[in-house]
Amino acid sequence: MRRVQADLHDAAMVAFFALLIFGPFLGLRLGDGDANNLDLTGTPARLAWAVGLTFLARLGMLQWQHFRRPVPVRVASAVARSGRYVAPALLVFAVAMPLLPGIANAYVDLGVLIMTYVMLGWGLNIVVGLAGLLDLGYVAFYAVGAYSFGLLSTNFGLGFWECLPLAGILAASWGVFLGFPVLRLRGDYLAIVTLAFGEIIRLVITNWVSLTGGPNGITEIPHPSLFGLTFSMAGGPGTFAGFFGLDPHPEQRTAFLYYIILALALLTNWVTLRLRKQPLGRAWEALREDEIACRSLGINVRNTKLTAFAIGAMFGGFAGCFFATRDGFISPDSFTFIESATVLAIVVLGGSGSQLGVVLAACVMIGIPALLQSLQIYRMLIFGLALVVIMIVRPRGFISTRRPTVWLHKAREIGAELATHGPG
């Protein structure tokens, strides 16, 4: 009896807050009565619906919490065991996706977009997930990579494949350059300074009109070629379609771009997975756990942080270079703070430090809004709700356990309660 009373009280409080929040949004309607006056009409019915639904939903949620049973151990361990097949299955799907019959070009295009964010997420995961440095300005390196390629190609006529390593090197040097002064900061302070650097890079690009073209951006950035074969729609000799005797089709170019970004992303993943089992990667994770202990063990904290920053930045630069060649056009608008925030959200949502988590989170963060296009104005509402629900159900991200890098007897996953994830 007492529990029912408590539940009703709880739900009533939630409904009250819903009334406060929804009141102005749903309870009032602003209409334009005539040319000069706006009129305000009350719509109590709508408000009552919303508040009533909230009340019932909260009541339902409480009941579910009271009566849910813990997942049986057998089921939980089966789920955990099947987890190891998720990554290979996703990989096979990713490789085969553009070749599947009946897959629309738009989906391959979406695949390219998701894969770009997977790569960015993997790059940032080195900095945030492994080394525990909260970087809110990751987009700066993405921009450096994109503009490196844009400027090198339009000014010196270099192609994508020559510029790709250069863009990575330039982004990495910027990582070191920016890292030197800021890496003595920790946690929130580091986050603020990196946020500022992201903005500085964007503002410099916007205002240095003579070099970067300012807000107009750089156009006519060349598309990548396959061993000299272009993907021109004109066909004929020297093009991919002409060489293989095919009809030129935009799908060929999209699929080609898809495989480039897939290869780049897999490179990022491979290097990260290898580094995790190396002294450097272990030092990153140790740094995330306890910086002072690292110093007492003779680890050069500054250099170790710098390598994380530089390697993360390098992959950001590769992704930026790809971004420039995909669209053939770049402008400062593509490198706003929201990009950094999206990539960071992917890393956190996936579970900082988890490579598979990044993939799942990128699919959710990029895939859901794209697939919900048809829902129009409700798209972002549903998206926001989905994120809130995910963070309530899995507060430490999709994959919050940590797998040890080395073992004597048997590797056992380290539970979320012990694994420090992300910036500590």
Place this chain on the structure above:
Amino acid sequence: MTILSVNDLTMRFGGLTAVNNVSFIAERGHITAIIGPNGAGKTTLFNCITGFYKPSTGSVTVAHGDKAIRLDRLPGHAIAKKGRVARTFQNIRLFAGMTVLENLLVAQHNRLQAATGFGVLGILGLGGYRAAERAAMERARHWLTLTDLYERADDPAGALPYGAQRRLEIARAMCTDPVLLCLDEPAAGLNPRESASLNDLLLKIRDEGTSLLLIEHDMGVVMKISDHIIVLDHGKKIADGTPAEIRADAHVIAAYLGEGDEDDPDAPVAEGAA
């Protein structure tokens, strides 16, 4: 043979002098203990020796091989690398989310990193890296066995019981291959049985050729295993000698029991402090 010499070391924080003109010597192959009442400046002195504070004046020199290295001039991370001085912390600082074994491998970072050829050979799995890693695993196994943690090697460090965490921190420090191991209250929070096995472990470490410097409140530990004791009070050194000498020292008794206690100068310190 001297392993560590501290000369005229002073540490000031603004107007507060935490350590005032302290000099002492620690012998190679000895266990040297620093004791003193709370607030005597023991941990500050310790932090100066291990590079966490830069002393206001004075010098700290460690001698190994045929070199004398000024620790107060080294950057923090080089104390362990070049100075070969390792330390533990009063409030344990393990990598809680990493396994016991990983903790011990992180401690061997510098040796392993050197074998990876700037990471490139390591990533490709080439060169001497495999041999270096095997040697690192062997060293980790050795210390796991000595600290009785072998069975728990794959457990996260944060899941170990308190006493085991203390032992792991010592094992981790020893994996850096130090000539001098500095322990900040290693027996704090241990029960008598764990405390006794800690004594054995410390003696074993000493017999393997590493000198020890420890801060300790547990007089049972200090008096039993120390070869040499230094007593601090209010930032100054008030006594320096063997356990027997310290036990009989009037200054020390006064510091621990209060000044007015002159009528019973033979009261054993051990009881007063423990």
